[in-house]
Amino acid sequence: MLLDLEDAALFFSLHHALMCHVNGRLHVLPDPVDTPEEFSHLPPEDRLQVRDAFSAHPELLDDFVRENPFDLPHEHLEIVAAWRHLVAGRMILLRQLKKHAIFLTTTDPPVAYGVLALVETFDEMLNRPWPVLADAVLLPFRDRIVYDSLMSSQNIFFGPGIRRGFEDDYRTAKERFGIVTSLPFDPLSAGSPSPDRQPAPARRPPKRSKAPRRPSNPFAGRWRIDAMRAWEADFLDVDEPGCLQFDERGGYGSFHFGYLDAEIDYRLTERDGQPAAEFTWEGADHVDIDHGRGWAIVNGDTLHGMLYPHCGEETTFECTRSPRQPSRRKRSRRTPGNTHRR
Numbered sequence: 001m002l003l004d005l006e007d008a009a010l011f012f013s014l015h016h017a018l019m020c021h022v023n024g025r026l027h028v029l030p031d032p033v034d035t036p037e038e039f040s041h042l043p044p045e046d047r048l049q050v051r052d053a054f055s056a057h058p059e060l061l062d063d064f065v066r067e068n069p070f071d072l073p074h075e076h077l078e079i080v081a082a083w084r085h086l087v088a089g090r091m092i093l094l095r096q097l098k099k100h101a102i103f104l105t106t107t108d109p110p111v112a113y114g115v116l117a118l119v120e121t122f123d124e125m126l127n128r129p130w131p132v133l134a135d136a137v138l139l140p141f142r143d144r145i146v147y148d149s150l151m152s153s154q155n156i157f158f159g160p161g162i163r164r165g166f167e168d169d170y171r172t173a174k175e176r177f178g179i180v181t182s183l184p185f186d187p188l189s190a191g192s193p194s195p196d197r198q199p200a201p202a203r204r205p206p207k208r209s210k211a212p213r214r215p216s217n218p219f220a221g222r223w224r225i226d227a228m229r230a231w232e233a234d235f236l237d238v239d240e241p242g243c244l245q246f247d248e249r250g251g252y253g254s255f256h257f258g259y260l261d262a263e264i265d266y267r268l269t270e271r272d273g274q275p276a277a278e279f280t281w282e283g284a285d286h287v288d289i290d291h292g293r294g295w296a297i298v299n300g301d302t303l304h305g306m307l308y309p310h311c312g313e314e315t316t317f318e319c320t321r322s323p324r325q326p327s328r329r330k331r332s333r334r335t336p337g338n339t340h341r342r
Helices: 005-026 036-040 044-056 059-067 074-085 122-126 160-177
Strands: 087-096 101-105 112-115 132-141 144-147 152-154 221-228 243-246 252-257 260-271 274-284 289-299 302-309 315-321 339-341
Touching (some): 005 036, 005 059, 005 074, 074 132, 087 112, 087 122, 087 274, 101 160, 112 144, 112 160, 160 252, 221 252, 252 274, 260 289
Antiparallel strands (some): 087 132, 101 112, 132 152, 221 243, 221 315, 243 252, 252 260, 260 274, 274 289, 302 315
């Protein structure tokens, strides 16, 4: 999703003004740049140099707001002042959803940010398959998150195992924080109790008869997609083995077949007296964004159901339960250093 043209124009004018001020203070570029308009016409490599210099001297933002060298109105200065809550670093551009793109941090704990593009979509800008490893700066802008228009990405192709690791981190981030769509946000304090609130004293619970144990979620786990009416068997595994996955606690899941990766939001119910799950889904392949609904019925270690893509061809699917996978070691965050600029 893009900012509207008026907001995008405002963002660029404010960001160019700040960067012009930074260059004037630090003399990053050999030739003087006197106006935001002059800065806007610089090559991306030069603008990126100034941005990186600003990252090392964030105190220049307060100087800019205090001095207001370009006589900005108070409302616009407030927008720039909020940029002190920026998020910068190495991130995974995981996927493009209908409302925003997902930028996943490579920190611990991982955080998933919902980010809007400016004047061209991230697909148009990157022109390559997702996920993408990049150094990016995220900024608050009118209760949304945008990137600062400058990004250094690495030309790396990720295999199925690494991509599954990213999906695991994304799932962890969503379960812990949700998708973060405004700044400031502090993952270290998110969800923790307010410091002025003291926990209530513990009370001994009354004795009661032992309640019967709730049955476990019969859908929980990973399911191998064996067949789909609308697709040839070879296509299901063209990128990696087709699979459908349900979270143990309910509500969240995902599926992959062909080149399509999607998330699902499901609810447990019944169909014809059998355990069932009804869900909506949203995802993307290497080119297009898609969404729809579906349902599934479980019978022991087999599962079948229907997918209904929005304005697309519906299809049946049949699955068998995959054996529990051994836990993987924590992935190294090291990545090759061959970068290119955009």
